[in-house]
Amino acid sequence: MIKLKNIRMQYEDNGTKIEALKLKELQIKDEKHVAFIGSSGCGKTTLFNLISGMITPTEGSVEVQDVELTSLTEQERDLFRANHIGYIFQDFNLFPEFTVLQNVVLPMAFSKRYTKKEMNELAEDILKKVGMDGKLNQKVKTLSGGERQRVAIARSIVNKPNVILADEPTGNLDYKNGAKIMELIKQMALDEKATLVVITHNNSQLDMFDEVINIEELNEAIK
Amino acid sequence: MIFQFVKTNILSKKLRNFLTIFSILVSVMLIISVENLTSQLKSNIVENAGTYDILVGAPGSSTQLVLSTMFYYDAPIANIPISYYESLQGDSRVVKVVPIGMGDNYNGYKIIGTSSEFFDEKYSLKEGELFTQTGEVVIGSTVARMTGLRIGDEFSGMHGLTEGGHTHGDFKYKVVGILNQTRTPSDTVIYTNIESLWEVHGLSHEEEEEHSEHEESMHGEDTENLITALLVKTTSLANQVMVTNDLSKNNDIQAINPAATLRQLLVTLNAGEIIVTLVAYVSIFLSVIVLFTTMLSASIERRKDISILRALGANRKTVFMTILLETLTIAIIGALLGFLLAHIAIGILGNITAVNYGINISGFAVQVSEIYVLIGAVILSVLAGTIPAVMVYKTDATRYLK
Secondary structure (H helix, E strand, C coil): CEEEEEEEEEEEECCEEEEEEEEEEEEECCCCEEEEECCCCCCHHHHHHHHHCCCCCCEEEEEECCEEHHHCCHHHHHHHHHHHEEEECCCCCCCCCCEHHHHHHHHHHHHCCCCHHHHHHHHHHHHHHCCCHHHCCCEHHHCCHHHHHHHHHHHHHCCCCCEEEEECCCCCCCHHHHHHHHHHHHHHHHHHCCEEEEECCCHHHHHHCCEEEEHHHHCHHHC | CHHHHHHHHHHHCHHHHHHHHHHHHHHHHHHHHHHHHHHHHHHHHHHHCCCCCEEEECCCCHHHHHHHHHCCCCCCCCCEECHHHHHHHCCCCEEEEEEEEEEEEECCEEEEEECHHHCCCCCCEEEECCCCCCCEEEECHHHHHHHCCCCCCEEEEEECCCCCCCEEEEEEEEEEEEECCCCCHHHHCEEEEHHHHHHHHHHHHHHHHHHCCCCCHHHCCCCCCEECEEEEEECCHHHHHHHHHHHHCCCCCEEECHHHHHHHHHHHHHHHHHHHHHHHHHHHHHHHHHHHHHHHHHHHHCHHHHHHHHHCCCCHHHHHHHHHHHHHHHHHHHHHHHHHHHHHHHHHHHHHHHHHHCCCCCCCCCCHHHHHHHHHHHHHHHHHHHHHHHHHHHCCHHHHCC
16 A cells, blocks of 8 residues: 655755645555556656655655655665565666666665575566567667567566556557557556556556546645 | 676776776886886895995996996996006905906807906806816806807807907807806806906907007007906905095095995986886876766766666665776776786886896886785775765766656
8 A cells, every 4th residue: 555645845946945745645555556647747756756765755654565664764765665666767767788687687686685596587587478588688778669668667577566656658659569568567567466656648548547646636736 | 786787887888998997007007117117126236236345447437337347237437457456365454356357248248357256155057167267258147048158169259348349259268157047237248267358358459450440448558467347345344444545545446335336326216216106196196087087977977877776776875886886996907907017017128128237127026015006096096986976875866767
């Protein structure tokens, strides 16, 4: 379960405090597939960063998998993220000079749960699931956009996260590839029994989700 | 995985990192070469100074006298009368007096006229025996190796101290002994008794008159029974001073303490060493700045990569260590290559100096100061990488993720 309560997120810009997010309550049940929609700057990415523990709110509580993230130190949140959160980005954010396998192994190194042998075995297994098993040792820079996003999906689920956060994962892909990738993400989330939260601007994909939340309507700071 | 990340980062910017490594390499190589060469050169000079208290030679440059007599480098100033040798032999304050005469060569290797007393414990024979008769020679190890001369071989000397003079065809030298390597200038010369030189020059007078060609040095004047220098060992320090003072009263010679002259020479060498060392240290400082700018630009370029790592669960300490490890790797590669290449260069130079000057410089001799240079270079480099690493540490990861 993801629970955000009485969230207030303020930034300071040249001494002026700017309120970016004010939210009374947001709950996402386990294993649900949820889409965040809303115009740019409405606070979708800020919410993602709060859920992943990359940032903490100025006020309020963020609870993910019964862990109150605001009570953790930054280092504890980093470890929590490595073990419980899978990230998928619009720009893939892979390391182009690394091979497919190396990119997928990387988050496992931060989770501190596996031996090197286990890491390679798990990564190979996941890459097979996303259809990239034939290109394990190929450098990511040589892959197509669709292939890169498949590698990014594999990387996001390799640590068996409880929550997958996907920030416009099909934004850089054509319609056909985008639909395939979204299907793959959903399938992987189902297989891993993970909660899936996706930021999307693609209205044609909204019916794939259990719930669609318009952050613009929730964020009192921009009302 | 961090090591893999660092390796990939270094390899992905080959040219930039190669140039950074190269600048560190050159600086370290320069410092180590200067430190090592001057240190080995000094110890060679000190070793070669020997046990003689007084060096007697013709008036002129004392440095030239020491270099020509003890290192066989440079031409001797002029000759001195044999009477000084005779009087010092009968002086009770003197333990040992050894004559040195020169003026001829064989294939560029100087022929030194001396006495058997010259060969102290520093010298040992690899083959044969010391000369006892006029015309017999003992050759240094380099001479044996380079000329191929063996025991029993005969040869004629050439006039002058370098190749190109006319050959004293009527006088044959015979090799009776080959010295073990001493790693001193003695390896590069041919020793004979002083009488051989007198005899060959007696003969050569007639030849020269026939050829109507006169040159300076031993041949230019009445050379018979003249010597180039005298090496003197006295019974005590007090006697050394007294003998020196007595000899200095004569205008046709100079009597010097070879060790004191060598010390002066080392002071001059030190001045040169300081300048070169300063240049080398400035160069390492510049290398550190190059490394700093390389790592700074790498850190700025890599802010997105760092943000991705943070999103994947890497903590700030890990990303800080990544940048620092990258700096450290570049610095260590540069420093070690600099160390290695410096020693290869010293080894090559050592071969040249051994063959040409009998100065033993080894590429395998490592000075303690070199270890400090290596450690210093690495510490400076790590300091240079700290600011970029701190920048990375403070990066707000959420700003660069999309």
